[in-house]
Amino acid sequence: MANTVDARGLSCPQPVLMTLDEIKAGNVDEIVVMVDNEASKENVSRAAQSKGWKLKNIQEKDGIYHITIGKE
Amino acid sequence: MKKMKNIFAETWGIIGVGIFIGILAPLLQYWGNPPNMGICVACFERDIAGAIGLHRAAVVQYIRPEIIGFVLGSLIAAYLFREFKPRLGSATVVRFFLGVFAMIGALVFLGCPWRGALRLAGGDGNAILGLLGLIFGIWIGTLFLKNGYNLGRSQQTHHAAGWMLPLLMIGLLILMLIFPQISGKEKNEILFYSMKGPGSMHVALLISLGVGLLIGFLAQRSRFCTMGAFRDLLLFRQIHLFSGFLALIITALVVNFILGQFKAGFAGQPVAHTMHVWNFAGMALSGLAYCLAGGCPGRQLFLAGEGDGDAAVFVLGMIVGAGISHNFGLASSPAGVGPYGISAVIIGLLVCLFIGFTMRKRIA
Numbered sequence: 468m469a470n471t472v473d474a475r476g477l478s479c480p481q482p483v484l485m486t487l488d489e490i491k492a493g494n495v496d497e498i499v500v501m502v503d504n505e506a507s508k509e510n511v512s513r514a515a516q517s518k519g520w521k522l523k524n525i526q527e528k529d530g531i532y533h534i535t536i537g538k539e
Numbered sequence: 540m541k542k543m544k545n546i547f548a549e550t551w552g553i554i555g556v557g558i559f560i561g562i563l564a565p566l567l568q569y570w571g572n573p574p575n576m577g578i579c580v581a582c583f584e585r586d587i588a589g590a591i592g593l594h595r596a597a598v599v600q601y602i603r604p605e606i607i608g609f610v611l612g613s614l615i616a617a618y619l620f621r622e623f624k625p626r627l628g629s630a631t632v633v634r635f636f637l638g639v640f641a642m643i644g645a646l647v648f649l650g651c652p653w654r655g656a657l658r659l660a661g662g663d664g665n666a667i668l669g670l671l672g673l674i675f676g677i678w679i680g681t682l683f684l685k686n687g688y689n690l691g692r693s694q695q696t697h698h699a700a701g702w703m704l705p706l707l708m709i710g711l712l713i714l715m716l717i718f719p720q721i722s723g724k725e726k727n728e729i730l731f732y733s734m735k736g737p738g739s740m741h742v743a744l745l746i747s748l749g750v751g752l753l754i755g756f757l758a759q760r761s762r763f764c765t766m767g768a769f770r771d772l773l774l775f776r777q778i779h780l781f782s783g784f785l786a787l788i789i790t791a792l793v794v795n796f797i798l799g800q801f802k803a804g805f806a807g808q809p810v811a812h813t814m815h816v817w818n819f820a821g822m823a824l825s826g827l828a829y830c831l832a833g834g835c836p837g838r839q840l841f842l843a844g845e846g847d848g849d850a851a852v853f854v855l856g857m858i859v860g861a862g863i864s865h866n867f868g869l870a871s872s873p874a875g876v877g878p879y880g881i882s883a884v885i886i887g888l889l890v891c892l893f894i895g896f897t898m899r900k901r902i903a
Contacts, residue, residue, distance in 0.1 A: 468611070474718030478631070478833055478847075479767070480684060480774060505622050505697075507764045509548045514775060530624065530695075 469497035474507065475531060482507040483514045486536075497523070497537040510533045516522055540816035546618075553783035556761040561790025564657055567605075569798050571747065573663040573737035574809035576753070577791075578605055579654035580836035581645035582810075584854070585861035585870075586738050587711065587869055590730050593862030595623045596870070597725065598636075598736025602715045603647055604744050606840065608751015612706045613844025615757035620760070625701025627848035630690035631892060634849050639863065640887035641828035641836065646839060646861065646870040647821025648672070648834040651836045652765035652829075655822065656784065658811065660791035662803035665811050665818050674882055676726035676826025677769045683831065683895035684774060690833075701846030704779075704854060706776070715744070753818050757847060758855020764838035766829040813873045817884070824887045831894055841884050 474482035482502050489498050500511050500522075512522050515536040519533050524535040546552050565575030567708055578785035582599075589600030618844040645651050648669045650658060680688075711827060720732040721898040733739040741747065759762070761783065771777040795801040805813050812818070829835050832853050834842060839857075842850035864870040869883040 476626070476694060477689070478629075478693070478842075480770065480833075481689050482683065483775065502623060503626075504625075505545070509545065509762070513779065514777070517775075517777065 469499050470495045470537070472498060472500045474511075475501050475503045477502075477507070478504065479510050483510050485529060486511050486514060487518070490515070490520065495536065500534045500536065502532050502534065503530055508534060512536075541795050541851055542817035544762060547572035547757065548762065550779065550782060553761045553763065554786045556757045556763050557783035557786030558790045560653075560754055560763075561660075561756060562794055563788040564653070564752065565660070565791050565794040565798060565800060567742055567747070567750060571740055571742040572747075574800070575658045575663055576654055576737060576810060577657055578656070579641060579650050580606070580609075580840065581857065581861075582649075582654060582737070584857050584863070585642070585646065588858045588861035590732070590864070592731055593858065595731075596790075596865040597738075598733050598863070599732035599738040600725075600733045601642045601738045601741055602711050602730065603741070604712065604715070604748035605751035605754075607712050608753075609755040609758070609837065609840040610705055610708045610844040611829020613841040614755075616756040616759040617845035622759075623701065623846045625696045625846040625848065626693040626881045627696045627700055629693040629849045630898065631849050631852050631897070632750045633690060634736075635856040636890065637828045637832040637894070638839075638853040639860035640890055641825045641832070641853075642857040642860030643864050643869055643883050644821045644824030644828065645836070646864045647884055648818050648825070649827070649871050651831070652784075652838060652839045653787075653835075656788045657791055658763070658808070659685060659786055660801075661795055662801045662807075663808040663811055664803070664805040665808060665813055665815070666694060668815045668818040669822040672822030673826040674769050674818060674821035675819070676828075678773055679823075680827050680830025680895070681770055681774045683899075685771075685812060688831070688895055689897040689900075690831075691900070693847075697849065698846075700848050703848065704843040704851035707865075718738060719741045755844060758837065758841045761837075763841075764835050765837035766826065767838065770830055771827075777781050810873065811875055812871050814871075814875050817871070817881065818889075820884050821880075824884050824891065825889070827891045831891060839887035864880070
C-alpha cells in the first residue's frame with residue numbers, strides 16, 4: 468500500500484518536509500510524491516535517498532512529477 | 540520518459556558553480572566593480588533603484604547589467620531545458636513585504652549573503668558578524684518551518700505573467716542603451732548615474748551583462764542558493780547547497796590573494812562599518828526574511844527568470860525597500876548605521892515574526 472504526498476504548487480523546503488514526515492510516520496513501504504517543478508523533484512529524490520529509501524520511479528504527466536520512493 | 544540528467548544538480552555541479560562565481564566576482568572587482576562587491580544582489584538592486592530615481596543617494600545610482608543578466612540567463616536556461624513554468628499566487632503580497640524588509644536588513648549590514656561571502660574573502664572581519672547574523676536569522680526561520688510555516692500553494696498562470704520580470708529587465712537594458720551616461724553629468728533625461736562612490740565603479744556593460752548571463756544560466760541549472768545552504772544544513776543536516784557556498788568563499792579567497800585584493804581587518808574596510816551588533820542584527824533580519832520567502836536574493840532572481848511570479852514580487856519588494864532605506868535614513872554608510880536603521884531592523888524583525896507565527900495553515 469502506497470501513500471501519496473501532494474506537494475503540487477509548493478516549493479522547497481515544503482515538499483521535502485512533507486516527504487520526510489511521511490517517511491517518519493513509518494506506516495508504509497512506498498510513497499508517491501507529487502511535485503510540479505524540477506528543483507523539488509531533485510530535492511525530494513536526494514532527501515529520500517539520504518534516508519536510505521530507494522528511488523523507484525519518476526513519471527511526468529501534464530507537468531506534474533509522480534516520484535515513487537520505497538524502503539530498501 | 541526520463542529527461543537528460545542534470546549534472547549541475549549533482550554535488551560536483553553545485554561546487555563547480557560556486558568555484559565559477561568565486562573566480563568571476565573578484566575578477567569583476569579587479570576590472571572595475573566596487574571593492575568586495577564584485578557581485579552583490581542587494582547592493583546592485585539598490586543601485587538600480589537609485590538609477591531610476593526611487594532614491595536620491597547620489598553615490599549608489601547605476602543600472603547594474605549583472606542583475607539583468609541573472610534574470611535573463613536563468614530564463615534562457617529554463618527555456619532550453621523546458622523548465623520555464625509560469626506560476627503565481629503563493630501569498631504574493633507577503634512576499635513583497637519580506638522583500639522590503641530583507642533589503643532594509645541587507646542595507647544595515649551593507650550586503651546580501653553573496654557580498655557577505657565576498658567581504659569575508661577580502662579579509663573584512665565585519666563579514667563574520669554579518670554571516671553569523673544570517674545563520675541566526677535562517678535558524679529562526681527553520682523553527683517556523685518545523686512548526687508548519689508555509690505561504691501556501693502557487694497556481695499555474697499565463698506565460699506572459701511569468702515574463703513580467705524578464706520584460707522589466709529587458710526594458711531597463713533598453714533604457715540604458717538609449718540613455719547612456721553623459722560624461723560629467725549625473726543625470727540624463729531619464730536615468731541617474733553616480734559620479735563618485737560605489738555607483739560610479741563598474742566594468743563595461745558587455746562584460747557585466749555577459750558574466751550575469753553566464754551565472755544566471757548556471758545558477759538556474761544548479762539551484763544555487765546561499766540561504767538554502769544554511770537552511771538545509773540546519774533543517775536536514777544536508778550539505779549539498781552549502782558545499783556550493785563554501786566553494787564560492789574559498790575560491791574567492793584564493794583569487795583575492797592572487798590579485799592582491801586581500802586585506803585583513805575590521806576598520807577601514809571598503810563600503811563597510813564596524814558596528815558589530817547591527818551588522819549581526821541587520822543580516823539576521825535579512826536571513827529570516829529570505830528563509831520565510833524561500834530563497835536568497837540571487838535565487839529569487841533565478842526563480843523569477845524561470846517564471847516564478849511570486850519570486851518576481853519579492854525582487855520588486857527589495858527594489859522598493861532600497862528606495863525606502865535611502866529615503867528615510869535606514870541604510871548604513873561607512874560611518875555607521877543610519878539615523879533610523881536600528882528602529883527599522885526592530886520593526887522588520889517584529890513583522891517577520893508576525894508572519895512566521897501566523898501563516899501556519901496546514902496544507903490540505
